[in-house]
Every structure is written in structure tokens, then in C-alpha cells.
Amino acid sequence: MSLSPDEVRHVAGLARLALTDEEVAELAPQLSSILDYAEQVGEVAAEDVPASTHPFPLANVLRPDEPRPSLSREDVLAGAPEVEQDRFAVPRIVAEEG
Amino acid sequence: MSATSTAALLEGETGAWELVVGLEVHVELQTATKMWCGCSTDFGGPANTNVCPVCTGQPGALPVANEQAVADAALLGLALGCDIAEVCRFHRKNYFYPDLAKNYQISQYDVPLCHDGRLDLDVTTDEGEQVTRRVGIERLHMEEDTGKSLHVGESGRLHGAEKSLIDYNRCGIPLLEIVSDPDIRDPETAQAYLRELQAIVRTLGVSDARMEEGSIRCDANVSVRRPGEELGTRCEIKNLNSVRSLGRAVRYEARRQIDVLEAGGEIVMETRHWDEGRGVTETLRRKESVTDYRYFPDPDLVEIHSSRAWVEQLRARLPELPAASRARLQQAGLSAEQAATIVAGGLLALHDEAVAAGAEPVAVANWCTGEVTGQLSSAALTPAEAGLTGAHVAELVALIDDGTLSTKLAKDVLAGVIEERGAVPPAEVAEQRGLQQVSDEGELQGIVDEVVAANPETVEAIRGGNDKAIGALVGQVMKATRGQADPKKTNELLRAAIEA
Numbered sequence: 001m002s003l004s005p006d007e008v009r010h011v012a013g014l015a016r017l018a019l020t021d022e023e024v025a026e027l028a029p030q031l032s033s034i035l036d037y038a039e040q041v042g043e044v045a046a047e048d049v050p051a052s053t054h055p056f057p058l059a060n061v062l063r064p065d066e067p068r069p070s071l072s073r074e075d076v077l078a079g080a081p082e083v084e085q086d087r088f089a090v091p092r093i094v095a096e097e098g
Numbered sequence: 099m100s101a102t103s104t105a106a107l108l109e110g111e112t113g114a115w116e117l118v119v120g121l122e123v124h125v126e127l128q129t130a131t132k133m134w135c136g137c138s139t140d141f142g143g144p145a146n147t148n149v150c151p152v153c154t155g156q157p158g159a160l161p162v163a164n165e166q167a168v169a170d171a172a173l174l175g176l177a178l179g180c181d182i183a184e185v186c187r188f189h190r191k192n193y194f195y196p197d198l199a200k201n202y203q204i205s206q207y208d209v210p211l212c213h214d215g216r217l218d219l220d221v222t223t224d225e226g227e228q229v230t231r232r233v234g235i236e237r238l239h240m241e242e243d244t245g246k247s248l249h250v251g252e253s254g255r256l257h258g259a260e261k262s263l264i265d266y267n268r269c270g271i272p273l274l275e276i277v278s279d280p281d282i283r284d285p286e287t288a289q290a291y292l293r294e295l296q297a298i299v300r301t302l303g304v305s306d307a308r309m310e311e312g313s314i315r316c317d318a319n320v321s322v323r324r325p326g327e328e329l330g331t332r333c334e335i336k337n338l339n340s341v342r343s344l345g346r347a348v349r350y351e352a353r354r355q356i357d358v359l360e361a362g363g364e365i366v367m368e369t370r371h372w373d374e375g376r377g378v379t380e381t382l383r384r385k386e387s388v389t390d391y392r393y394f395p396d397p398d399l400v401e402i403h404s405s406r407a408w409v410e411q412l413r414a415r416l417p418e419l420p421a422a423s424r425a426r427l428q429q430a431g432l433s434a435e436q437a438a439t440i441v442a443g444g445l446l447a448l449h450d451e452a453v454a455a456g457a458e459p460v461a462v463a464n465w466c467t468g469e470v471t472g473q474l475s476s477a478a479l480t481p482a483e484a485g486l487t488g489a490h491v492a493e494l495v496a497l498i499d500d501g502t503l504s505t506k507l508a509k510d511v512l513a514g515v516i517e518e519r520g521a522v523p524p525a526e527v528a529e530q531r532g533l534q535q536v537s538d539e540g541e542l543q544g545i546v547d548e549v550v551a552a553n554p555e556t557v558e559a560i561r562g563g564n565d566k567a568i569g570a571l572v573g574q575v576m577k578a579t580r581g582q583a584d585p586k587k588t589n590e591l592l593r594a595a596i597e598a
Binding site for chain 1: 390
């Protein structure tokens with residue numbers, strides 16, 4: 001399966017990556033080969049094999065509704081690029097999705 | 099799935115149009131902890147204190163579903179007549195927005211927990227006719243709430259803000275999304291749907307469903323079409339902060355779309371923002387196509403399998419739902435309006451307790467929908483917060499019936515009970531504050547005689563046929579007894595004294 005340069009740009013755009021034309025040319029065959037690898041699954045998947053998302057036969061892994069300690073605010077904010085009023089300060093949000 | 103009665107069409111310049119509305123309602127559950135981690139869901143605490151590696155999506159942190167949230171979701175699904183999926187799973191909805199630190203929201207995509215339900219609504223049409231409309235529920239799924247953003251800069255609003263400040267306390271709180279079928283044909287039904295959903299959610303106790311606090315939120319998908327034609331292009335309306343704004347926004351948007359189409363224009367699929375102050379909707383953003391979210395099953399979470407036994411256990415826990423409560427109250431003699439006020443106002447338990455304590459249902463209802471609602475709402479208290487019980491209401495009604503209290507005095511006694519947060523019952527409040535009605539004839543007679551003696555002109559006027567003038571004398575007796583005179587007895591004694 002081969003990805004077109006436009007498809008690579010679209011995927012990069014969704015991931016907020018700015019690629020040069022050279023990078024697009026370099027990444028297109030790499031991404032294609034990853035898809036080819038994953039597509040091998042199609043060779044063994046048949047109508048009678050249900051789609052699965054886990055290798056383990058696990059279901060209903062649940063947790064009782066009991067509070068546990070959270071992190072200290074210092075720890076929470078330690079990785080913030082900028083802090084203001086005990087909050088993560090980020091560049092102004094442009095309307096996208098809420 | 100269709101309305102049992104056809105809704106009125108909207109008239110345009112070029113003929114009739116039909117409004118089509120579907121609603122997406124988000125309900126924040128009031129579990130103790132978040133959807134995927136043990137962080138507390140406490141509201142209004144200091145910023146970024148209920149936050150952990152899971153709800154901020156740190157590498158290696160693993161989410162585990164909250165058992166209570168899953169049960170609450172299924173319970174609401176059952177109350178809405180949904181089927182519960184035997185197997186469902188969680189997906190990642192990928193998008194970049196700083197109020198969600200993971201860069202994806204865990205949601206449900208192809209198989210939601212609940213599907214194919216319905217809500218029957220009693221709606222009063224413009225012509226005052228009572229009709230029942232059925233709105234289908236396409237799905238109810240589980241997801242997580244996002245953090246809260248504070249926009250700082252010149253205007254304080256998103257538009258024109260310089261930066262945004264994020265508090266992740268709300269991020270990860272269990273959220274349900276309930277998607278209706280596009281069965282709604284008029285603004286009144288849209289409003290009735292939202293109100294009924296709110297009442298059901300509160301009855302189940304899974305959320306306080308307060309629109310003003312955002313624990314229930316509603317977006318409306320609105321389109322118009324010529325009657326009988328295919329569905330038109332829809333716009334999604336956001337920022338609906340009250341049931342009233344929902345009605346106003348739907349009405350405005352329908353008219354806007356009709357105007358665009360009749361002028362030869364086209365409706366663009368987009369998200370529009372309702373501006374409450376100006377009463378208009380405005381373009382917020384063009385809609386991203388569904389595939390751009392790149393939904394895929396979350397590999398960190400396993401499937402939820404709902405056994406028949408578990409579903410039946412939940413079903414057995416369903417309380418009487420608002421529609422059934424209203425029907426029961428109406429059977430007891432209450433008006434439809436009173437029944438609706440009691441159920442929607444969270445007064446059902448109070449009413450039922452008072453009736454169980456022996457009071458007559460209609461008298462209790464009059465108190466609950468009148469004075470009790472008024473005093474509680476001006477004090478911004480729930481009956482429980484005010485310490486008010488059904489026994490108190492029953493006692494008040496009994497004290498009026500036996501003549502101890504006039505209606506006016508009973509209102510003062512109720513205020514006293516609420517002031518004392520229910521610690522002092524009505525009869526005691528009346529005694530302590532000297533609020534009992536004066537109906538002792540000897541005591542009243544003395545006051546009546548004084549009033550008659552002090553107002554010879556008024557007495558003459560009454561004797562001369564001006565019967566209305568007696569009101570002035572009653573007023574004086576009331577004044578002398580600080581409002582505690584039994585009005586009926588006062589009248590009798592005054593007439594006797596005047597005729598003498």
C-alpha cells in the first residue's frame with residue numbers, strides 16, 4: 001500500500017507536524033512499509049475471526065469508586081511550560097474543538 | 099420514532115418549512131472519583147489539586163474504569179428505555195486542545211453502552227393543546243470531561259484572549275453523552291426533552307444536572323426542510339446555558355436557515371455559537387469530518403461485558419420515574435401543573451412524606467408548590483438542606499385545619515422552621531414565637547369592642563349600608579393582635595357588635 005504525498009501531509013497536519021517536501025518524500029515510503037507490515041494481519045483474518053483489540057481474554061476490569069490521593073500541586077505544575085494563577089498557561093486557544 | 103402528533107410548520111416567503119432538531123446532552127456524573135483514576139471529583143476546590151498521572155496522560159499511566167460510573171450510565175440507559183450492549187468498548191477520540199492533556203478523549207465510538215431508547219414528552223402546543231411526543235434516543239455513551247480554561251487578555255473571552263490558563267480538576271470526570279434521534283419538530287419539544295432528561299437524571303441521583311454549573315449541557319443540531327423531503331444540512335448550536343436559551347436559539351436558527359435558503363443560499367455544515375445577550379447564533383468553526391478524529395480502540399482499556407443478570411439487577415433498582423410520579427400525583431387530585439412543579443422541583447419526597455403522615459394531598463401540594471417553593475428558592479436551599487420534612491408540612495396543614503394558624507401565620511411558622519433548619523417543629527415554633535391565632539372569644543371580644551368604640555364613623559357607615567367598610571375594622575383588629583386574630587371569628591364578632 002503506497003501513501004501519496006498529500007496523504008502524508010494530511011496525516012502530518014492532523015499531528016500538527018510541519019513537513020518539508022523532502023521530509024514528505026522521505027516519510028511516504030516509510031509509512032507505506034509500516035502499513036504493509038500491519039496489513040499482513042489481513043492474510044489470516046477471516047469472516048469467522050472476530051475483531052479484537054486485546055491479546056488477553058479480559059473484560060470488566062473495574063475499580064471501586066473510592067478516592068485515592070492525587071499529586072501535589074507542585075508536582076502537577078512541575079512540567080508546565082508556564083504557570084499563572086496555579087494553572088497551566090498556554091498560548092491562547094484558537095477555536096478548534098471543545 | 100415519529101411524533102404522535104404533527105407539529106406546526108414554519109411559514110416562509112416561499113411556503114412552509116419543517117424544523118428538524120436532534121439534541122446531544124452531556125451529563126456529568128456525581129461519582130466520588132473520576133472516570134479512569136481515583137482523583138476526587140470535588141467541585142470548586144483550588145486549581146490543579148485533583149490531578150494525577152492518569153488524568154493528565156503521563157507516559158505509562160494506566161486508566162481503569164470506575165465501576166459506579168458504568169452502573170450509573172447503564173441505569174440512566176434503562177430509564178430511557180435503552181438496550182444495554184452485551185459487549186462495549188472504549189475508543190480514543192484524537193484531537194489537540196489544551197484542556198485535555200492526553201491529546202485524546204476516551205469515549206465510545208462504534209458500540210456505546212446503551213442504544214435505541216426513547217423519551218415520551220407531554221408538550222403544550224402554541225394552541226394550548228396537550229400532546230404526547232416521542233423522541234427516540236439513538237445512543238448513550240460514556241466518556242470523560244475536559245479541564246476548565248480561563249481566558250485572560252483584553253476581553254476575558256475566548257475571542258481576543260492572549261493566553262489560556264488550564265485547571266485539570268474537571269479533566270477525567272465521568273461524562274455521559276445522550277444523543278437523540280432527529281425527532282424533534284418544534285422548540286417546545288426540545289425544551290421538554292431537556293427538562294425531562296434533567297428530571298430523570300435527578301430522580302436517579304446520578305447527577306445534580308445543574309445547567310448553570312455545567313453538570314448538564316446541551317447542544318442542538320438544527321436543520322430545516324420542505325415537509326416530506328430529505329433532511330437538510332444541519333448546524334450544531336453550542337453555548338446553550340439554560341432551557342430558555344435552547345428554545346430561543348432553536349427558534350432563531352430555524353428562521354436564519356429559512357432566510358438563507360429562501361434567498362437562494364446554502365446552509366454550510368458548521369458549529370455555531372449562541373450569543374444569549376444578542377439573541378443570535380454565529381459561526382464558531384466549520385465542522386471537521388468524523389474521520390479526522392482517528393477513533394481507535396483504546397488499548398489500555400478492556401471491554402465491558404454486561405450480563406443479563408447485572409442488567410436485571412440494575413433494572414430492579416430503578417425508582418419511580420418522573421412521568422409515573424406525575425401521573426400518580428394527578429390521580430391524587432393535583433393539577434398537571436402542580437404535579438410537574440413538585441416532581442421537577444425535587445419536592446416529591448417531601449410531598450409523599452407529608453401525605454404518609456396523614457395530610458390531604460391537594461393541601462400538601464398547595465403548600466409545596468406555593469410557599470415552600472418560594473421560601474426555599476429565596477433561601478437557595480433544598481428541602482434537605484433546610485431540614486424541612488414531610489412531617490413538618492403535614493403538621494402545618496393540620497395546624498391550619500384546626501384553626502391554630504391562619505394561612506398568613508403558617509407562612510411565618512414555615513419561615514421559622516426553615517430558619518431553625520428543621521430542629522424545631524411547627525407547633526413549637528408557633529408557640530415560641532407567639533404566632534398562634536387568637537380565636538379565644540373572650541380575648542377577641544375585648545379588642546373588637548375597643549375597635550368599634552374607637553371608630554364611630556366607620557360603624558355608622560356600615561350601618562348605613564357600606565358593607566365594604568368592615569374591612570377597615572378587621573384590619574385594625576389584625577393590627578392590634580399582630581396579625582394573629584382568626585379572620586372568620588373577627589368578622590363574626592365585629593358584625594355582632596355593629597348590629598348591637
